[in-house]
Amino acid sequence: AQTVTQSQPEMSVQEAETVTLSCTYDTSENNYYLFWYKQPPSRQMILVIRQEAYKQQNATENRFSVNFQKAAKSFSLKISDSQLGDTAMYFCAFMKGNYGGSQGNLIFGKGTKLSVKP
Amino acid sequence: NAGVTQTPKFQVLKTGQSMTLQCAQDMNHNSMYWYRQDPGMGLRLIYYSASEGTTDKGEVPNGYNVSRLNKREFSLRLESAAPSQTSVYFCASSSSRTQYFGPGTRLLVL
Numbered sequence: 569a570q571t572v573t574q575s576q577p578e579m580s581v582q583e584a585e586t587v588t589l590s591c592t593y594d595t596s597e598n599n600y601y602l603f604w605y606k607q608p609p610s611r612q613m614i615l616v617i618r619q620e621a622y623k624q625q626n627a628t629e630n631r632f633s634v635n636f637q638k639a640a641k642s643f644s645l646k647i648s649d650s651q652l653g654d655t656a657m658y659f660c661a662f663m664k665g666n667y668g669g670s671q672g673n674l675i676f677g678k679g680t681k682l683s684v685k686p
Numbered sequence: 687n688a689g690v691t692q693t694p695k696f697q698v699l700k701t702g703q704s705m706t707l708q709c710a711q712d713m714n715h716n717s718m719y720w721y722r723q724d725p726g727m728g729l730r731l732i733y734y735s736a737s738e739g740t741t742d743k744g745e746v747p748n749g750y751n752v753s754r755l756n757k758r759e760f761s762l763r764l765e766s767a768a769p770s771q772t773s774v775y776f777c778a779s780s781s782s783r784t785q786y787f788g789p790g791t792r793l794l795v796l
Contacts (some may be wrong), residue, residue, distance in 0.1 A: 572728070601783055613729075613776060613787035620783075659728050663783075672717050672736070672780050673744060676728025 570595045572662050574677035581650045582685055588635075589645045589680050591660030599665030602636065602643045603674065608656040616658070619643065621665070650684045657681050688712055690788035692777050698794045699767045707762040707791050709777030717780045718760040719744075720752060722773040723790075729776060735760055767795045 571594045581587035593602070604616040619627045619636050626634050631651075635644045647654055661674040690711045699705055711718065716737045721729035721744075731744030735754040749771060751763045760779075764771060772795045777788040 603784075605787075611774060611790045611792075613778075613790075615784060615786070618784060661728070663785075672785075673719055673731045673734055674729070674778075674785055676730070678726060678728050 572677040578681045580683040591643045601663045603661040605659045606656045692788035696792045711779040715779035719778040720762045721776045
């Protein structure tokens, strides 16, 4: 069975600075996807970034980037130039590849609460 | 384009009452999911539907039933609500590699 671990329950960062959120996972699969979702106080789950395991290049989306270390089973999220609107819970999630519907569900970590301070 | 919609947004039930949470998506996705989120936890899968006409249990299915009414709609039913089912419920639908979530339903069972 797959597991996802986020070891930082809470973090804080000053506005405009950079912060890194950690995530490790355990799987015997070789083909899978990793995600970071953001959940602001509105509770909406918002996709931040996605990484395909078969891609060596780290995914980036504007101020958000990941450090994907497949051998170490590590998938950290870096937020650059932090903004007040980045304040939210951040969840790391895993999905098996070979997607055929039956394996498409996400396995979530417990989340990291990020506070961006002015 | 509404994406994934859920009704109601908030509901209070008494122990033993029944209710159905509704979910609809307009993205023509085959797969749909129901998750619950409890304090200090990530989301956990209750049931999913890989395609119209099929449903399967997830990690925490006890006390729930689902119906995939058509390709757009996937409902979650609590036949006899219990306080342990107090939670926030999320519906999601997916393309081949990404899940998109609805806004959630907050359920309180007294």
